[in-house]
Amino acid sequence: MSLLPWFVAAWLFAVGLYGIVTSRHCVHLIGCLTVCQSATYVLLLGLGFVRGAGPPVFYDHPPGMPAVDPVVQALVLTDIVVGAAVSALLLAIAIQVQRRRCTLDPQALRPLRPSKRTAE
Amino acid sequence: MTPRSRLVLLALAALILVPAIVRIALVLPGFGAPTALYGQTVNALLPDLRHVTNMVAAVNFDVRGIDTLGEEFMLLCAVTGATVLLRGARGERGNLRAGHISGRPVLARADATTLVCRIAASVTMLFGISVALHGMTTPGGGFQGGVIAASGLLLLYLGEGYAVWRALMRGPILALLEGGGALLFVLCAAGPLVAGRPALENVLPLGDLKDLYSGGLMVGVNAAVALAVAGGFGLLLLEFMEETRVPADDPAPEEAEP
Numbered sequence: 055m056s057l058l059p060w061f062v063a064a065w066l067f068a069v070g071l072y073g074i075v076t077s078r079h080c081v082h083l084i085g086c087l088t089v090c091q092s093a094t095y096v097l098l099l100g101l102g103f104v105r106g107a108g109p110p111v112f113y114d115h116p117p118g119m120p121a122v123d124p125v126v127q128a129l130v131l132t133d134i135v136v137g138a139a140v141s142a143l144l145l146a147i148a149i150q151v152q153r154r155r156c157t158l159d160p161q162a163l164r165p166l167r168p169s170k171r172t173a174e
Numbered sequence: 175m176t177p178r179s180r181l182v183l184l185a186l187a188a189l190i191l192v193p194a195i196v197r198i199a200l201v202l203p204g205f206g207a208p209t210a211l212y213g214q215t216v217n218a219l220l221p222d223l224r225h226v227t228n229m230v231a232a233v234n235f236d237v238r239g240i241d242t243l244g245e246e247f248m249l250l251c252a253v254t255g256a257t258v259l260l261r262g263a264r265g266e267r268g269n270l271r272a273g274h275i276s277g278r279p280v281l282a283r284a285d286a287t288t289l290v291c292r293i294a295a296s297v298t299m300l301f302g303i304s305v306a307l308h309g310m311t312t313p314g315g316g317f318q319g320g321v322i323a324a325s326g327l328l329l330l331y332l333g334e335g336y337a338v339w340r341a342l343m344r345g346p347i348l349a350l351l352e353g354g355g356a357l358l359f360v361l362c363a364a365g366p367l368v369a370g371r372p373a374l375e376n377v378l379p380l381g382d383l384k385d386l387y388s389g390g391l392m393v394g395v396n397a398a399v400a401l402a403v404a405g406g407f408g409l410l411l412l413e414f415m416e417e418t419r420v421p422a423d424d425p426a427p428e429e430a431e432p
Contacts, residue, residue, distance in 0.1 A: 056204040056205040056206065057199055057200070057205070058205070059205050060198075060199035060202060060205075061199060064195050064199065068188075071184070072184070075180050075181060075183075075184045076177060076180070076181065100205055101202070101203075101208060101210070102208060102210075102213060103205060103206055103208070104206060104207070104208060105206030105207060106206075109313065110213075110216075110217055110228075110229035110230060111227055111228045111229065111230070111312060111313050112221055112227045112229070113227045113228075113311055113312050113384060117217075117218075117221035117222070117227075118218070121217045121229070122213075123208060123210060123212075123213030123214070124213050124216055124217060124229035124230045124232070124233050125210075125212050125213045125216065125233050125238075126213070127230045127233075128230045128231075128233040128234045128238065131230060131234065131315075131317055131318070132234065132241075132242060132245040132317060134317075135245075135249065135317045135320075135321060135403060136245050136248050136249050136252065138321075138407075139248075139249050139252035139253055139256075139406060139407070139410065140248075140252045142252065142253070142256045142410045142414070143252040143253075143255045143256040143259075145256075145414075146255070146256040146259040146260050146413075146414075147259060149259070149260065149263075149417065150259055150263060153263055161177070
């Protein structure tokens with residue numbers, strides 16, 4: 055039971071990695087990357103969990119009560135927001151790839167070739 | 175590289191990685207009984223030292239404030255990069271007409287949709303501002319509040335349609351929010367340096383526990399993050415929505431021949 059969170063995180067990462075390796079579409083690839091990233095959230099929050107403890111917000115219960123680790127929560131919080139913005143950046147790159155190469159299949163992308171529009 | 179050879183490569187990597195992951199999972203401290211001292215030290219000391227009740231915000235904006243400054247600039251870089259990539263291909267010119275697939279009927283929006291969206295958008299934005307303002311006392315803070323407030327903008331789009339939404343959303347204002355928030359964060363970090371103190375040292379009066387103003391300099395940093403996140407996500411929404419407008423009106427600039 056106490057190993058389950060770590061293996062859930064490893065499983066999420068493995069599923070995302072398998073998706074990245076077998077991906078045939080850039081948007082699908084970005085989605086898989088987000089799945090990989092969510093594995094880190096499970097791992098970090100699992101590392102900070104204290105059995106029987108409350109949230110690290112001492113508004114209702116006085117300071118000194120047992121609380122879970124706030125450091126990993128802060129890490130996950132900023133990670134989610136920055137991760138969303140980075141996903142947007144990757145999607146913008148995907149739009150540019152579609153526009154210049156007329157494909158979103160990572161297999162079909164070959165570096166250092168003139169784009170189809172300029173070649174025509 | 176064929177998909178088959180990629181899978182073979184992945185299997186080879188897994189042969190090495192899986193035993194390592196199993197080994198590490200077995201020696202990690204048990205779930206629910208962590209041995210790390212940093213977080214528990216923060217829980218024990220920070221309510222007295224900084225007069226705040228939300229330890230997550232205290233870690234983000236004070237104890238590890240410099241880390242958050244780095245995160246903030248990662249956000250700024252990602253938003254700037256996405257904006258430059260999309261705008262660079264599209265040109266700066268604004269356009270009030272949305273794209274339309276020929277053959278698909280355009281139905282008038284029901285009044286009920288507009289009404290519900292106006293109410294829901296106002297409530298969502300107010301809730302976002304409230305979550306951001308109460309970041310020091312209750313769960314919340316600039317990151318969450320900024321994202322909630324920016325998501326209210328999408329409800330406006332749903333209720334008002336593209337033309338009105340586009341007239342309401344001003345790109346420069348959103349960019350100013352984004353950059354201004356980052357600048358405010360830098361000023362908060364550099365302010366104590368002017369007085370000869372370490373960067374981000376909490377030089378302001380700390381306020382009272384459970385008060386709206388508590389945590390001193392953290393209030394400024396929290397506001398900076400809220401502005402930057404709301405502006406950044408609003409800008410991303412605007413840029414991606416601009417991609418849907420009529421393409422014929424604004425042809426993409428031709429690439430220079432090599």
